[in-house]
Amino acid sequence: MAESSAFKLTYATMFNPPEELHTRFEEALKDKKNHLGEEHAMFIDGKDVKTDEKFNDISPVDTDVVLGVFQKGGSETANQAIAAAKKAFPGWSHTPWEKRIELLRKAASLMDERIYEFGAVMAMEVGKNRTEALGDAAETADLIRYACDQVEAHKGFVYEMGHDPLVGYKADNISVLRPYGVWLVISPFNFPCALTGGPAGAALAAGNTIVMKPASDTPWTARLLAECFRDAGLPAGVFNYVTGGGSTLGQALIEHPDVAGVTFTGSYDVGMKLYRDFAAGQWVRPAILELGGKNPVIVTRHADLETATVGIIRSAFGLQGQKCSAGSRIYIEEQIYDALVARLVDATNKLTIGDPTDRKITLGPVINKKSYNDFQNFVDDLRHSGKILTGGKILTDGALAKGYFCAPTLVENLPYTHKLWKHEMFLPISTIGKVKNLDEAIQHANNVSYGLTAGIYGNDDEIATFFDRIEAGVNYANRPQGATTGAWPGFQPFGGWKGSGSSGKNAGGLYYVQLYMHEQIRTRIRKA
Numbered sequence: 001m002a003e004s005s006a007f008k009l010t011y012a013t014m015f016n017p018p019e020e021l022h023t024r025f026e027e028a029l030k031d032k033k034n035h036l037g038e039e040h041a042m043f044i045d046g047k048d049v050k051t052d053e054k055f056n057d058i059s060p061v062d063t064d065v066v067l068g069v070f071q072k073g074g075s076e077t078a079n080q081a082i083a084a085a086k087k088a089f090p091g092w093s094h095t096p097w098e099k100r101i102e103l104l105r106k107a108a109s110l111m112d113e114r115i116y117e118f119g120a121v122m123a124m125e126v127g128k129n130r131t132e133a134l135g136d137a138a139e140t141a142d143l144i145r146y147a148c149d150q151v152e153a154h155k156g157f158v159y160e161m162g163h164d165p166l167v168g169y170k171a172d173n174i175s176v177l178r179p180y181g182v183w184l185v186i187s188p189f190n191f192p193c194a195l196t197g198g199p200a201g202a203a204l205a206a207g208n209t210i211v212m213k214p215a216s217d218t219p220w221t222a223r224l225l226a227e228c229f230r231d232a233g234l235p236a237g238v239f240n241y242v243t244g245g246g247s248t249l250g251q252a253l254i255e256h257p258d259v260a261g262v263t264f265t266g267s268y269d270v271g272m273k274l275y276r277d278f279a280a281g282q283w284v285r286p287a288i289l290e291l292g293g294k295n296p297v298i299v300t301r302h303a304d305l306e307t308a309t310v311g312i313i314r315s316a317f318g319l320q321g322q323k324c325s326a327g328s329r330i331y332i333e334e335q336i337y338d339a340l341v342a343r344l345v346d347a348t349n350k351l352t353i354g355d356p357t358d359r360k361i362t363l364g365p366v367i368n369k370k371s372y373n374d375f376q377n378f379v380d381d382l383r384h385s386g387k388i389l390t391g392g393k394i395l396t397d398g399a400l401a402k403g404y405f406c407a408p409t410l411v412e413n414l415p416y417t418h419k420l421w422k423h424e425m426f427l428p429i430s431t432i433g434k435v436k437n438l439d440e441a442i443q444h445a446n447n448v449s450y451g452l453t454a455g456i457y458g459n460d461d462e463i464a465t466f467f468d469r470i471e472a473g474v475n476y477a478n479r480p481q482g483a484t485t486g487a488w489p490g491f492q493p494f495g496g497w498k499g500s501g502s503s504g505k506n507a508g509g510l511y512y513v514q515l516y517m518h519e520q521i522r523t524r525i526r527k528a
Ligand SMILES: NC(=O)c1ccc[n+]([C@@H]2O[C@H](COP(=O)([O-])OP(=O)(O)OC[C@H]3O[C@@H](n4cnc5c(N)ncnc54)[C@H](O)[C@@H]3O)[C@@H](O)[C@H]2O)c1
Pocket: 186, 187, 188, 189, 190, 191, 195, 213, 214, 215, 216, 244, 245, 246, 247, 248, 249, 250, 251, 252, 254, 265, 266, 267, 268, 270, 271, 273, 274, 290, 291, 292, 293, 323, 324, 325, 424, 426, 452, 494, 495, 496, 500, 501
């Protein structure tokens, strides 16, 4: 980030960045706009690789803009990339951990150096506003560093265990965590950098070799990430970057017998299919699944309404509601219901919507035509089943007509039995419900198959009850920086319970990098 200032960009600090951030973002944007439409190769076994078939990476901000042309990999690409990673595994896994983390820290530093370039690309490719886009890149570098720090703190995870109480012999028992082999990283569109680079960094720090496949809406960001790994000097085949469709290339990767483990971040439906398909292998292999969310916010009568309003709006509509951690359900105690709803509607109406590369804009477009159509279908349903307080329409004025712009939408009076209280819409739509008390709010909050993030605004006793009873992996209280969003490695390790995640250990936390290694016990007996 801006080296001349003490400012550290996180999702919690990003709302009022120094001026230098804007200047440098704009320079990078100008530069990147001079390179639109160029062809980008995959990166396999240390080389750029192209396929006969290509696909266009289109900007959701303006669908006339082709950001780049990318390779449409399929099963042949999957075979090639996995073979390269398999060949590189013995060398990388036996590279001393000190050397591995030195190279990965270099990759993280290269990301810092290129952060504005990452930011400009993500603003155009995902539709993130500039601070969200820069945050994604900064988070990636921190996730990689956090994994390295953990390996270093545990000195490569080699521990001496107890000595058996043997007579006439001495037993030395060593526990060693060792990498699995070829690790697959499949990532979603919404955090194309952090959710590709974070798992990739942990898998590599642990000594695995990787194949990473980004979402087909966001191949450019992942290409930049691959360049940082390449330029940091990671040996050929240690990391491989491939592009193509989920049901074609992604499926071929999952079905490949030489994959030792996978980290999938994406929707519940795709994740569960992948989990079942991956189970068809010869033995049980680790599958770290980070899936969707339907994240509740509870506001009690003791809450500070201004703080609650700011935090809720940031989490409901940041990145157009397309965060797994988005606050999509809001439960308000009846005594303050009307007052808070009025504030939420007012704050929503003040949000700026448009080209997210513009510094004045908070909300950009949704990612693609399917999401745009989904928005219109959900809104039709919500209009009939509940009451739309604000929003509820697509935006087509002037230049907005060229992109996928949707008005941030708040809905009330939706019966608690309605399916959209439980379905992850992944759009700028939040539903608001009135509750009699905290107990009722917590019951609603937990009554979904997801368990990713949750937030509360209330007093100390209410917060203690909430933390004790809420079924979610990441929880916040009285947080204006985001009611349910804005986790950062080392501060709020990120992961879900129930249908939101499989491992029970959060990324960017104390127990994460260990997921990429299996334990080996080495017992050696000597005569005493
Ligand atoms: N829990 C988390 O940490 C987290 C973080 C970000 C996003 N998400 C979730 O991700 C979803 C949004 O992202 P998305 O729309 O890109 O998700 P998605 O499930 O549509 O796609 C995710 C990835 O899976 C690939 N894929 C699709 N079909 C596949 C198949 N058959 N085999 C292998 N790979 C396949 C896609 O190409 C993409 O790379 C939301 O549900 C969101 O909540 C979760």
